[in-house]
Amino acid sequence: MPLNKEQFLNQFTRQALDERISLFVGAGASANAGYPSWYNLFKPLAKELGTPLEESINYYRVAQYYSNKFGQAELKKRINEIINKNDFYSPLINELIDIGFTNIWTTNFDNVLELNYSSRNILINKVFRDADLSNVELNKRINIYKMNGDISNPEGIVATQKDYEEYSESHRMMLMFLKRELISSTFLFIGYSFTDNLVMDCLSEITRYLGDAAPYHYTIMKNDNSNPYFNYFIDDLERRYHIRVLLVNEYTDIYFVLNELNQKIRSKKVFISGAFRSFEQNIEEYSHNLSRSITTQLLSNDYRIVNGIGRHFGTHIIGYANEYLAKKGIKDKEKYIIVRPFVGMGEKSLEDKKKLREEVIGGCGSAIFVFGDYNQQSPNPNSGVQEEFEIAMDNHKTIIPVAYPGMRSEVIWNYIKNNITQFPYLEKNIASLTSECDTNKLAEIIVYILDSVQDLI
Numbered sequence: 463m464p465l466n467k468e469q470f471l472n473q474f475t476r477q478a479l480d481e482r483i484s485l486f487v488g489a490g491a492s493a494n495a496g497y498p499s500w501y502n503l504f505k506p507l508a509k510e511l512g513t514p515l516e517e518s519i520n521y522y523r524v525a526q527y528y529s530n531k532f533g534q535a536e537l538k539k540r541i542n543e544i545i546n547k548n549d550f551y552s553p554l555i556n557e558l559i560d561i562g563f564t565n566i567w568t569t570n571f572d573n574v575l576e577l578n579y580s581s582r583n584i585l586i587n588k589v590f591r592d593a594d595l596s597n598v599e600l601n602k603r604i605n606i607y608k609m610n611g612d613i614s615n616p617e618g619i620v621a622t623q624k625d626y627e628e629y630s631e632s633h634r635m636m637l638m639f640l641k642r643e644l645i646s647s648t649f650l651f652i653g654y655s656f657t658d659n660l661v662m663d664c665l666s667e668i669t670r671y672l673g674d675a676a677p678y679h680y681t682i683m684k685n686d687n688s689n690p691y692f693n694y695f696i697d698d699l700e701r702r703y704h705i706r707v708l709l710v711n712e713y714t715d716i717y718f719v720l721n722e723l724n725q726k727i728r729s730k731k732v733f734i735s736g737a738f739r740s741f742e743q744n745i746e747e748y749s750h751n752l753s754r755s756i757t758t759q760l761l762s763n764d765y766r767i768v769n770g771i772g773r774h775f776g777t778h779i780i781g782y783a784n785e786y787l788a789k790k791g792i793k794d795k796e797k798y799i800i801v802r803p804f805v806g807m808g809e810k811s812l813e814d815k816k817k818l819r820e821e822v823i824g825g826c827g828s829a830i831f832v833f834g835d836y837n838q839q840s841p842n843p844n845s846g847v848q849e850e851f852e853i854a855m856d857n858h859k860t861i862i863p864v865a866y867p868g869m870r871s872e873v874i875w876n877y878i879k880n881n882i883t884q885f886p887y888l889e890k891n892i893a894s895l896t897s898e899c900d901t902n903k904l905a906e907i908i909v910y911i912l913d914s915v916q917d918l919i
């Protein structure tokens with residue numbers, strides 16, 4: 463039975479937060495950037511052969527017939543002419559990039575994925591030959607596995623029936639890596655028709671050997687009411703291949719589902735802003751108590767903590783978060799505590815730090831503000847806490863201030879209190895968000911606010 467949207471969002475968000483996800487991109491995703499589907503790619507070739515082209519046809523065979531008649535070199539030349547184009551921007555692919563996949567698999571020849579990553583200054587590692595597998599995870603780049611080759615190397619692409627039949631020998635290691643990842647990771651298939659036997663054979667082999675222990679994967683696809691076998695096809699995907707399906711009415715709906723998925727993932731990431739220079743015992747003691755209470759409540763309620771290591775408070779947050787995870791026996795602490803120091807040097811240091819803050823806060827759903835040195839007579843325009851608050855405001859994040867006397871968080875708290883209609887999720891609890899509240903109770907209130915916003919997504 464197909465998933466409903468809420469089931470899909472909840473299940474895949476959990477996998478994404480645990481960083482156990484991989485992406486498989488089919489031709490349908492490239493089509494979002496204006497590139498041809500497999501049907502449109504081979505349609506002009508079939509026309510030259512003088513044969514009709516049906517949606518259900520084996521495209522490897524069409525390519526083989528074209529190669530037999532006009533030659534392998536001419537086939538690769540024609541494919542290169544149709545695919546090699548300059549336009550590449552894809553809103554769909556950019557939503558996929560935001561999800562945070564580190565390993566991406568595709569049967570496409572084109573460079574749509576690479577170009578969209580490059581436009582955002584994200585480094586990638588392209589793998590389209592078995593020899594390239596030795597470079598996997600090079601410098602922790604995004605790995606893009608191109609099963610059928612790359613258009614930059616036309617002679618090496620897998621297009622004909624002969625190429626397909628020889629694949630298990632010519633790309634033995636590629637298949638081995640794919641099977642390993644299909645077992646160890648949860649895949650999201652986008653724009654993929656599940657008609658390519660290379661991938662389907664891998665899925666079938668895994669479920670055949672592992673049975674009920676085989677992992678489940680996910681896909682989003684358009685409902686095909688015109689196909690009398692479509693419901694049986696969906697049922698078969700789940701039963702025999704462990705593919706859970708979310709159906710949408712239109713292809714464009716896939717983008718909106720991915721957008722909601724990103725919101726759901728971001729909503730579980732909480733940025734904590736705060737720093738202070740004072741060594742006074744009362745503020746140090748409060749920082750320790752609040753850090754312990756907040757980290758315990760956030761982590762025990764399955765939130766992720768994001769921090770830029772603000773002076774004193776940042777180290778307290780990271781220290782108590784690590785202590786909590788250690789007591790729970792959790793080794794992969796970096797999945798739960800995302801630490802991104804905001805450092806910079808030279809003339810552009812302030813600009814560089816601001817860009818990094820925008821990137822980090824942009825990837826979170828909410829921001830908690832505590833402390834922040836503040837001199838009313840001579841306010842520092844370069845205050846990190848103030849800048850982070852302005853970035854959070856500009857990006858419409860859920861903002862939770864904890865007022866501490868004489869600190870910027872008190873200024874932020876007063877601003878929000880005086881404009882409370884802009885922050886409806888705080889109306890019932892703004893009075894409690896102060897240092898006068900017991901830290902354990904305060905942390906519970908913060909999680910309650912976060913949960914209430916979660917319910918609205």
